[in-house]
Amino acid sequence: MITPLKPTPALIHDFLARQRELPFTYQAVGSTRTSPPEGHDVDHTRVSLGKGEAAFEAGRLALQQWKQFDLDWVTAGPTDTPVEVGQPIAVWARKFGLYWVNACRIVYVQAEEGPLTRFGFAYGTLPGHVEAGEERFLVEWNRQTDEVFYDILAFSRPRHPLIRLAYPLMRRQQRRFARDSAAAMQAVVTGGRAE
Numbered sequence: 001m002i003t004p005l006k007p008t009p010a011l012i013h014d015f016l017a018r019q020r021e022l023p024f025t026y027q028a029v030g031s032t033r034t035s036p037p038e039g040h041d042v043d044h045t046r047v048s049l050g051k052g053e054a055a056f057e058a059g060r061l062a063l064q065q066w067k068q069f070d071l072d073w074v075t076a077g078p079t080d081t082p083v084e085v086g087q088p089i090a091v092w093a094r095k096f097g098l099y100w101v102n103a104c105r106i107v108y109v110q111a112e113e114g115p116l117t118r119f120g121f122a123y124g125t126l127p128g129h130v131e132a133g134e135e136r137f138l139v140e141w142n143r144q145t146d147e148v149f150y151d152i153l154a155f156s157r158p159r160h161p162l163i164r165l166a167y168p169l170m171r172r173q174q175r176r177f178a179r180d181s182a183a184a185m186q187a188v189v190t191g192g193r194a195e
Helices: 009-019 052-064 161-165 167-191
Strands: 041-051 074-077 088-095 098-112 116-125 131-142 147-158
Touching: 009 088, 009 098, 041 052, 041 167, 052 116, 052 131, 052 147, 052 167, 098 131, 131 167, 147 167
Parallel strands: none
Antiparallel strands: 041 147, 074 088, 088 098, 098 116, 116 131, 131 147
């Protein structure tokens, strides 16, 4: 959905209600668990969040609160959406004086204990999204080295005609999101802003 006005909570609620039961717009649902499918652009970003259990727990909590979208140009909401399989979420960004509102649904949640302790989830695109694909957000604690990482893996291709025309710009925006999201997570974990 494209709108000249900033999306209100009511608009987001109605938009997601219409998208909730629609099918995903791509075939390889869940493949960010293993490897992205061919024929899509793939983005992978991995940054350090620090060391130890406290850094991991802060990163986990930040993902549950959608802090990776706590950016001045892109937002996800409603921010009280639980990180559970099947939950729809809207992601919107302002570009060219318009708000581009996109619909996604959580495909899987990953919670693993062990030498590599992980928490994360992936969402996939619905018909109300300008692209087709999936994006995974993961916090990982390597207990052997004590290092904690934030990891984003995404695959996509354009769906909307305007995005096809301006795809090089869209690819720059995708890379910008990965950088900004990583910086937001680092700030939350090191600054203790996850609540």
